[in-house]
Amino acid sequence: MIRRSSAGRFQHSGISRRSLMQGAGGLSLATYLGTRATGTGAATLVQATPTTDISGTSLSILQWSHFVPSFDEWFPTFLQEWGDANGVTVQVDMINTADVPATFAGEISAGSGHDIVEHIASLPQYENSVLDMTDLVAEATARHGEQLPMAKANSFNPTTNKYYGFCHGYAPDPANYRKSLWETVGLDTGPTTFDELLEGGTQIWNEQGVQMGIGMSQEIDSQMAAQAMMWAFGAGIQDENENVTINSPETIEAVNYMKTLFESAMTPEVFGWNAASNNQLLVAGQASYILNSISAYRTAQEQQPDVAADIFLSLPLEGPAGPDRALAHGHAVFTAMIPTYAENPDTAMEFLLHLTANYQAAVDNSKFYNFPAFPDTFPGLTDDGGPLDNDPYGSEPPDKLATLKTANDWTVNLGWPGPANAMIGECFNTFVLSDMMAKAARGDMSPEDAVAEAETTLNAIAENWRAEGLMGGGQ
Amino acid sequence: MSATTTRDERYLMDRDRVLGPLFLLPAVVYILALVGLPLVLAVLYAFSDVTVADPRISGRDDFVGFDNFRAIWSDNVFRKALRNTVVFTLISQVIVLLLANILAMVLSADFHGKRLVRFLVLLPWTTPVALGVLGWFWMLDSVYSPIDWMMREVGLLGPDTPFGPARNMYWLGTTHLAQGAVILVHVWRTLPLATVILLAGLTAIPQDIRDAADIDGAGFWRQLFYIRLPLLLPIMAVALLFAIIFAFTDLTIALVLTRGGPVNDTQVLASWAYFKGIQGGNLAQGAAIALFLLPVLVAIAIAMLRLARRAGEETA
Structure with a gap:
């Protein structure tokens, strides 16, 4: 009792x-x-x-x-x-x-x-x-x-x-990619690094006219994509002690990369999306690669079985900071x-x-x-031979979800390496990260200026929440 | 006081001084409770340090003077939202005014199917705004837009076409198209109301004035500029006042259609107040953003109402 x-x-x-x-x-x-x-x-x-x-x-x-x-x-x-x-x-x-x-x-x-x-x-x-x-x-x-x-x-x-x-x-937040498209560029299991993403995605766009779908708009998925990219490049919004650290060479490199990726393999639609848009693009068979949970794949199973059969999942991409920082929210x-x-x-x-x-x-x-x-x-959820190796909901091959077996290892919190504090909440809900990426990608600002502007915004937000006693840092 | 009046006011409910205020009371209570109280609360919030999780003002320590206004003014997004609010309102209202005058004149004429046309013109106003905007959202979708489909079908969009080579226009992903879309939906939304108000005004112009102008040989343009428009001015001011206030304070169009994007290029004060104050949790700054144009709106309302009254007196 x-x-x-x-x-x-x-x-x-x-x-x-x-x-x-x-x-x-x-x-x-x-x-x-x-x-x-x-x-x-x-x-x-x-x-x-x-x-x-x-x-x-x-x-x-x-x-x-x-x-x-x-x-x-x-x-x-x-x-x-x-x-x-x-x-x-x-x-x-x-x-x-x-x-x-x-x-x-x-x-x-x-x-x-x-x-x-x-x-x-x-x-x-x-x-x-x-x-x-x-x-x-x-x-x-x-x-x-x-x-x-x-x-x-x-x-x-x-x-x-x-x-x-x-x-x-x-x-979990893996990548969803179209296997048949990536096979044509020699990446049968999808891209594993940001270099491969850029190279392969560009080739697919140029040769087959299918774009990539990583958002830079005023919605939550775009914020997650931006932060995952920053992590892979060794950057972060804050440190473990909740000090704002966004203005770093690593963030600028990540923003530069996003600009190149947009110019090489994406269309302006990524600036005007809502949270469902990348799913829709994938389900419509018009995206080679998106960052999303398996809901996009499950939707495709219901609505476009042919497309679903071609959708596979892959791990977070490795960037210049190495495999330990290939992370996702x-x-x-x-x-x-x-x-x-x-x-x-x-x-x-x-x-x-x-x-x-x-x-x-x-x-x-x-x-x-x-x-x-x-x-x-x-x-047994993540064990070999468990349900992720044999999806009872009609995946073909049955082990399509096997990528998720390691999800506990590469999934971190919003705002990692610090905690998901009120500054992170306001940052995500007022689109600071996607705006930073988009301003550089569209050429409105240089990557350096876009990052500096994001830092100013975040510092003002952090100051407010510190005054409320809800977050640390600022020493 | 005459004997008749005394007899009429024998009962309490027969007295104008009692009955008048009594009839007005529900409206007054409604306005005080649902408009006045929230407005006062918003003003208090704007000068305080409240957050969404702690919206209580418990003492003098909670007041921060003009700090919130200083903070929002130093924010680039706020300044962009302020500019967008003014520009979207002005452009959409000029278009509404022009189209509403034309439509009102067309609808005041006699022709077959007039009732059906009137019904269709009114339809956007009767549609719940969120539903209407959701419809536009799908019309302008980056993948499934039927407008894009039609453009592709007639050879305007796609490889080797005037708007190509892209297969879609990306209405909500490019700055000018997204801003145009917001203005378009504003016009679509407010045109019916302005048209009906002006139609009522046109109908109210006495027939003998129009007959006299016809007899005097005044043509269409002369009648328009010397008779119809001057007589319509008071009611046009009322229509414009409503439309401006609707456009200035509208949250739904920006929120549902673009969420303020791309890169805050369609952000307006109402939507930014929502994102900052509710979604972001900074209730005090959200209130400051929402109230920023209150003095301007009050001034516009007073000026327009005075204009309407003066024009009405002159007409009379």
């Missing part, structure tokens, strides 16, 4: 972690097999025992509408079954992910709203209005093993020593927050523990878009 503790939020007694895990593992396997048999919609078989009496309470959740529709078919059933089992009245509202921050802001202003708000990125700028999740993370760690460091850095503020969110999963980082005005915070935390315990079902119903932040919740 697990009971409420006066010192900490959760206290164990009776059932050991091992026995709990064994039980959960067995039931998870049953869930997995059951889901295999029925397709989407099969819900929970693991009931995470509540640590406190939540019967008679209610739980309302605001979360993003998933990019893989089968997840949104499964989740309400999963939630309802948990509610029925625990006597909790449940409700989930799913909205466009771009609308989550604004809706959350409105609820904070009103001082009332949902008990859980989940977004696909860190929202550290909301820290003062959410509960500290330290006890919840500790409890989940006790039950399910260590949380990925990337997940912690995406939800923990070292300056205030507070978990402002509970990160239960993420979506979590394309989506599933971060649940409990606002200070939540009427049922205990119920909310219990549900998050329950979701974590059943993450294998979440991964499966997202068609392997979601990856667990607590890897032990899906034993």
Whole structure:
């Protein structure tokens, strides 16, 4: 039995972690097999025992509408079954992910709203209005093993020593490339370095008229692409201590590279995209290479099977800084927050523990878009011969997702090597990185000036958040 | 006071001094609660250090004077958004004014299918703005644009064509085309309202004035410049006032169509306030951006209303 503790939020007694895990593992396997048999919609078989009496309470959740529709078919059933089992009245509202921050802001202003708000990125700028999740993370760690460091850095503020969110999963961000196009330039498994990307992509564009799709526009994917490129060139927005370090020769080199890449293999459409545009280009069969999660591939499987058969995944590209900095963000980082005005915070935390315990079902119903932040919740996910080597959702060849087996190794948090702080949040939401890249690519500014301008902007943003006490650095 | 009046005002609800304010009360409450209160709140936010996570103003320490205005003024994106807001508004309203006058005159004439044409002209105004803009977004999509498809079909786009060799125009990816698209959607959106207002004005011009002008031998242009336009001036000012305020404060078009891109070239104050204040979390600076043009808008509104009143008095 697990009971409420006066010192900490959760206290164990009776059932050991091992026995709990064994039980959960067995039931998870049953869930997995059951889901295999029925397709989407099969819900929970693991009931995470509540640590406190939540019967008679209610739980309302605001979360993003998933990019893989089968997840949104499964989740309400999963939630309802948990509610029925625990006597909790449940409700989930799913909205466009771009609308989550604004809706959350409105609820904070009103001082009332949902008990859980989940977004696909860190929202550290909301820290003062959410509960500290330290006890919840500790409890989940006790039950399910260590949380990925990337997940912690995406939800923990070292300056205030507070978990402002509970990160239960993420979506890896590999590259999606068209195999038949890259075979013609002698790169059968797609480009592995930025040099190969430029060389091969240029040849494909010149000879076959198919462009590359790396955005430089006012949306989130473009920010992620820009930062991944900066990492590969040895640059970063900030250091480990949250000091702004963007103005460096490495960043200028990355911006120069992007300018050359645009001039050689892309069209002006990359300046006017929204977050779905690179997916659409790939699914339409008009892109040789994009940076995105597997949702683009899954969409193609539904809408353009011929194109999907030609889409393959590859690892983050190696740049001048070497293989250790061939990194990517979590394309989506599933971060649940409990606002200070939540009427049922205990119920909310219990549900998050329950979701974590059943993450294998979440991964499966997202068609392997979601990856667990607590890897032990899906034993064997990344093993050889596991589901990524034999995609149950119709990939041909079946091991098409095998690239993702190492995703935990090359996925880092927003703002790495520092934490995902409020400056990073504002930087991503006001498009500082994509603007820097685009200004140089279009010739509006020299790469040096574009980087210097980004530094000025970031310093002003950082100063603001330091004054709020929400980020460190600036020494 | 006459005996009749006394009899009429015997009951409380019969008295003008009671009934008038009573009828006005819902409107006053509505305006105070949904316009006045948020406006006051926005002004307070603009001079404070509130963030999206901590929107409370708990004391004098939370006020920072003009710091937010100084900060936003030093931001290049803000200055670009300010310039875009003014330029998009002016250009779109000149176009709206011209087209609305033409359309109103056409629609005031008698012809077959007039009702259908009126319905079609009004349609953009009845469509929810977000839905309409979403339609334009797809019309101008970089891959699936039907406009591009038509241009390719008639040989205007593609290799060896006037707008080639590209197969797409990339409407929302190039600066001038994206800015043109924003102006176009503004015009598409506000033209129906301006047309209907002017149509009402034209219909209100007394027939005897027009008959007298005909008898005196005044041609179309003379009637237009000496009769119709002067008589329409008050109502034109009202139409223009509405359209300017709609254009100045519009968030949806920039947000849905371009998200301010490419590189903030279509960013306007309303969208930048949203990105900075809500998405970015800096509520105080967002409020400062949103309020920046408030004094200008108030001045425009007062000037236009005075103009309308003066012109109305002269006409009378």
